[in-house]
Amino acid sequence: MKASLFRSAEAALRRVSSPSASSHLLRRSYCVESKPERKVAVLGAAGGIGQPLALLMKLNPLVSSLSLYDIAGTPGVAADVSHINTRSQVAGYMGDDQLGQALEGADLVIIPAGVPRKPGMTRDDLFNINAGIVKSLCTAIAKYCPNALVNMISNPVNSTVPIAAEVFKKAGTYDEKKLFGVTTLDVVRAKTFYAGKAKVPVAEANVPVVGGHAGITILPLFSQATPKSNNLSDEDIVALTKRTQDGGTEVVEAKAGKGSATLSMAYAGAVFADACLKGLNGVPDVVECSFVQSTIVPDLPYFASKVKLGKNGVEEVLGLGPLSDYEKQGLESLKHELKASIEKGIKFATQS
């Protein structure tokens, strides 16, 4: 997606608002309208991430039906977003009674439901509240839209993804190709910080980020960053790595008790959702980093790496590529924490 989501949305808006469309424009408009029907559900849609994410998904011409669910506040958000003149029909759902309706027929479910951090907290400190929220939402997904792709945003992602997997296994609906921990914000940050330091155009910057989504488990691979830069010292790479790992905390501290990243996360969530929809629609060569079931690092059953997206979700989990010595060290250092977070999620879901 990146800039292209907004270009397509603008183009769609121009087409819709032009009263004297030529036959050429009508043909193009028909092409847009003839994209497959895709229902996207956002769970936690009235929250700090949920609202701007709902807006961005409303701008995405690949979405035909946008379902906004939360425990409170969704009628207002849905009414507001529904006035935007883009393709999708918007519906708001509120409370347990309406969760089934919100999910029925969904191709993609995005979950930013749950509490955010305050200064001084780790993502793992959110486990006690968010694990239960994720578990109950995933139980409903297994019942009402067992074939949907699931994009997990709720923290701690290193544990909530294994929780979701165990819930789906218990329900007999688990398909490892369809469950994704959203780590796109780490990539978004790494690209921004790299472009600033390396003085390359940010729109062209690309940096894979692997591992997990918390502190040292976030491992940006600046040795593979493009466009290549020869003017970064080892100290620069260490500083860029640390800033990427601490990006979430930087925002939590700046917000001083009012939550964590919401706007940049909504952007990142929309980028990743767009990639999933493109994959579902058969667009070739769609690759994004994501925290998925994986065998690329022994002993870590879930791991973030580049993933090729296709008509059934994950088409291929791509390898890590060559790592610098510094990155090899980073990989060793993250294993213990990531393994413990994964096991904590599995234990919660299997024993509660």
Ligand SMILES: NC(=O)c1ccc[n+]([C@@H]2O[C@H](COP(=O)([O-])OP(=O)(O)OC[C@H]3O[C@@H](n4cnc5c(N)ncnc54)[C@H](O)[C@@H]3O)[C@@H](O)[C@H]2O)c1
């Ligand atoms: N993966 C990432 O990179 C990333 C980035 C930023 C934030 N997050 C996480 O996303 C989550 C949400 O953050 P936020 O800033 O939007 O928080 P928020 O408090 O602003 O919004 C959360 C929303 O979830 C809703 N909610 C709570 N329980 C629910 C349930 N059972 N069903 C449906 N909705 C429910 C709340 O009503 C609220 O509207 C947090 O856990 C945060 O840590 C993840």
Ligand SMILES: O=C(O)C[C@H](O)C(=O)O
């Ligand atoms: O840092 C947080 O708690 C939110 C999120 O995981 C982030 O990376 O911004």
